[in-house]
Amino acid sequence: MSDAGAPTWRLPPRWVLLVAVLSIVAAEVGGGAMARFKVELTRWARDGMLARPGVHGLVGVRDVDERILDEALVKFDAGLRLFHMHAEGMGLVIIATSMVAATVIQRAAARRAIIALLTVGGAGYPVGYLAWSALIPAYGLERSKAIAEWLVWVPFGTATIVALWGLVGCVAWTMLARRRA
Amino acid sequence: MSSRTIVAPALLAALVALSAPARAHHVGSYVPRDNAVTTNFKQVKFSVQAQKFDVALKLFDEGPLRAEMRAHAAALPADLEEGTRAALAAGDGREVERRLMVFFAALSRDLALEADRQLARPGVSADAQIATGRKFLEAIWRYYNLVDFAVATRDNKASVAMRLAFDEADGYVKPAAGGAAPANPENLRKPLQRIAQVLSSLIESSAPPSSSTPPRRNS
Numbered sequence: 001m002s003d004a005g006a007p008t009w010r011l012p013p014r015w016v017l018l019v020a021v022l023s024i025v026a027a028e029v030g031g032g033a034m035a036r037f038k039v040e041l042t043r044w045a046r047d048g049m050l051a052r053p054g055v056h057g058l059v060g061v062r063d064v065d066e067r068i069l070d071e072a073l074v075k076f077d078a079g080l081r082l083f084h085m086h087a088e089g090m091g092l093v094i095i096a097t098s099m100v101a102a103t104v105i106q107r108a109a110a111r112r113a114i115i116a117l118l119t120v121g122g123a124g125y126p127v128g129y130l131a132w133s134a135l136i137p138a139y140g141l142e143r144s145k146a147i148a149e150w151l152v153w154v155p156f157g158t159a160t161i162v163a164l165w166g167l168v169g170c171v172a173w174t175m176l177a178r179r180r181a
Numbered sequence: 182m183s184s185r186t187i188v189a190p191a192l193l194a195a196l197v198a199l200s201a202p203a204r205a206h207h208v209g210s211y212v213p214r215d216n217a218v219t220t221n222f223k224q225v226k227f228s229v230q231a232q233k234f235d236v237a238l239k240l241f242d243e244g245p246l247r248a249e250m251r252a253h254a255a256a257l258p259a260d261l262e263e264g265t266r267a268a269l270a271a272g273d274g275r276e277v278e279r280r281l282m283v284f285f286a287a288l289s290r291d292l293a294l295e296a297d298r299q300l301a302r303p304g305v306s307a308d309a310q311i312a313t314g315r316k317f318l319e320a321i322w323r324y325y326n327l328v329d330f331a332v333a334t335r336d337n338k339a340s341v342a343m344r345l346a347f348d349e350a351d352g353y354v355k356p357a358a359g360g361a362a363p364a365n366p367e368n369l370r371k372p373l374q375r376i377a378q379v380l381s382s383l384i385e386s387s388a389p390p391s392s393s394t395p396p397r398r399n400s
Binding site: 064067 | 196207208209211213214216288292295299309312313316317319320323324
């Protein structure tokens with residue numbers, strides 16, 4: 001078996017690598033800040049919720065309200081954790097998939113479009129979790145989720161999914177073309 | 182008909198289909214946790230069940246359960262807190278259970294009364310009232326559920342009446358299926374009032390010390 005016909009792995013453009021590494025850096029900084037400022041963050045979120053009882057459906061009875069606040073704080077914390085995990089993971093996904101795209105896709109326009117979608121979608125999607133957490137105290141669980149969904153998760157998630165399917169198609173096309181040749 | 186007029190809608194449809202998974206992101210799940218009072222109750226209860234009355238007494242003396250009893254003293258039968266402490270010191274498990282049952286029944290009753298009061302407020306939308314009712318019912322059940330077994334073994338009529346009233350109230354706060362009109366909040370007030378009545382009767386009938394009398398069964 002020979003490697004003579006195998007393509008050489010190509011690096012994606014530098015700006016793509018920069019965005020991917022920045023995403024990982026943001027994830028690490030976010031994770032560290034979450035642990036370091038856990039009390040302050042929780043207090044900020046709790047104060048924000050108590051300042052808007054109507055938004056969160058607080059009824060003024062501690063036995064009822066404590067569960068509502070607890071759920072919102074758990075979700076606030078979950079949003080920060082999910083940002084940390086997704087930003088870390090998507091940074092690596094951007095590097096891996098854009099490298100595949102740079103190596104496999106021959107047509108320059110298609111390659112540039114797929115790499116751009118993978119990078120923008122991959123780096124933008126995790127920010128939705130950060131936005132969701134930040135919006136919970138002001139807008140409540142459901143409304144903040146809807147805002148993050150339509151402003152961040154759906155557009156950036158769609159960009160990533162479309163780019164990944166495009167990449168799948170390109171890889172499959174390359175395989176078929178090689179077989180024909 | 183040009184190829185663009187076919188390709189553009191097809192691409193748009195593909196985009197819409199592809200964007201569907203982007204909405205199905207993971208946002209974590211929430212499992213309601215015990216609060217300080219219910220946690221302390223469970224600690225005391227399990228210590229009593231294990232016949233570790235010294236441990237139970239220490240947990241009661243230092244825990245939020247006793248503080249909560251003191252905070253609600255005005256709405257509770259006289260000497261409930263001191264009597265609970267005395268029963269723990271005497272190693273009387275049944276009396277401890279009875280007094281804690283009375284305490285949580287009183288907390289549940291007060292929540293039912295407050296829910297009824299809030300639902301009677303004018304100028305609040307039906308949806309908001311239903312949401313408020315749902316939250317109160319969750320809180321009522323969280324407390325009552327802790328002592329339901331103790332209630333059932335002493336006064337199973339009260340236990341059944343409480344469950345029936347709760348189920349009825351719960352039915353009114355469930356989301357309307359198939360676009361049906363939301364339940365009338367006025368309907369929700371009746372089972373809440375019944376919950377308060379049942380628990381008030383239970384508290385009254387359980388108030389005098391009865392450690393020497395056998396448990397009452399109604400059926």
